[in-house]
Amino acid sequence: MSRLSITAYTFGIIFFLVSCSFAGFYGYKVVTHHLPKEEKKIEKYNYHFMLVPEELDNEYWRLVEKGARAAAKDYHIMLEYVGPKQANIEDHLKTIEMSAASKVDGIMTQGLSDEQFTPLINRVVEKGIPVITVDTDAANSKRIAYIGTDNYYSGFLAGKALIADTKGQANVAIITGSFIKNHQIQRVKGFRDAVMAEKGIQIVDVEESEISRVKAAEKAYKILQDHPEVNAFFGTSALDGIGIAQVVEKYKKQDQVYIVGFDTLPETINYMRKGTIKATVVQEPFEMGYKAVKMMIDLIEGQKVPPIVHTDTRILRVGDLPVSNQDRLGVNR
Structure with missing residues (x-):
């Protein structure tokens, strides 16, 4: 073999080895760095619903x-819970x-006032989005169905x-969350009708709290100042x-003033255990939700749904409360 042939042969081997090295290197890069990562599993839902409350962080609505x-x-639904931070009808x-504009499959909300909510609910339903009113x-x-308390009956029970x-x-004062919201109007009406025939019971004043415990306390204080005869x-x-209850306790009138409230929030139960609130109307917010x-699922899937479903409502008195550990130890008696 000539010198030239040996040189060419040697050069060919070197070129082959270098080529293999580069191929191995880039092959490694492709395998380890350029292969697409495993895609995250995208969860699929059957439907997309909106739940729009009166007030986003209201303890009752959280239930x-x-x-x-x-x-x-349980039913593999995408649920969004959106609404005003504080009670505001315009918001x-x-x-x-906005929920209707996003073309969700269904909207669940309150029908707070006929004047403002009825036209909007009608427009939403006419666009093909079912609406169920809750509470x-x-x-x-044109809402398709209602589920919640019979608000007239709940006020009647309180009376x-x-x-x-x-x-x-009793000389009674009523503090109501709103003068214009349907459920509050019905509760006051039911209460009035329940006590109407009782000659010994007089409704002295009715005030509005705007669904605020601070304003409820302010109104209670004002009532007690303006109407010292009020004892319920x-x-x-x-x-x-x-x-x-905050005002009644502050002025040490727990034994002189009867209070019937609404719902079973922890603070309400605490005031009941202390004897400040004597009774409360029990609703079933978890069941409503x-x-x-x-x-809504049944509606979309073509099943017949009753237009009105009333959840359970009853009166809870202090004596109905389960005995707590503190009570067993003789605390807060």
């Missing part, structure tokens, strides 16, 4: 949300409009409890009884 989320998990309406009905709208507990002798209160929203989601 409704909890029930709705439990149903959403509430805008949230419903507060808009009975004159009957007051009659029984005061032996039909009915609070028609979850926060009203709490605000009233859970069943609202299930009803």
Whole structure:
């Protein structure tokens, strides 16, 4: 073999080895750095629902949300809980409009006032998005169904409890969450009708708290100053009884003033254990939320849904409360 041939042969071997090295290197780069990563599993849902409350962080509505989320998990639903941070009808309406614009499969909300909510609910339903009212009905709208308390009946129950507990002798002040919201109006009406025939019971004043415990307390203080003869209160929203109880305790009138409240928030139960709140109306917010989601699924899937479903409502008195560990130890008696 000539020198030239040996040189060419050697050069060929070197070129081959270098080529193999580069191929191995770039092959390694491709395998380890350029292969697409395993895609994250995208969860698919059957439907997309909106739950729009009166007030986002309201403790009562958080219980409704909890029930709705439990149903959403059970039935594989994407559920969004959106609404005003504080009770505001304009913000509430805008949230419903935005939900409809996003073309969700269904909207669950309150029908707080016929004048404002009925036209909007009608427009949403006419666009093909079903609406279920929860807790507060808009009975004159095109909403498909309502689930929640019979608010007239709940007020009636509160009135009957007051009659029984005061032996039909009381000067009553009512603090209501709102003068314009359907559920609050119905609760006051039911209470009035329950006590109407009792000659010993007089409704002295009715004030509005705007669903605020601070304002409920302010109104309770004003009532006691302006009407010292008042010896009983009915609070028609979850926060009203709490605000009233704060004032009654501050002025040490627990034994002189009867309070019937609404709902079973922890503060309400604490005031009941101390004897400040004597009775409260019990609703079922978890059940409302859970069943609202299930009803919406049934609607979309063509099943027949009753137009009105009333959840359980009853009166809870101090004697009905389970004995706590503190009570067993003789505390707060």
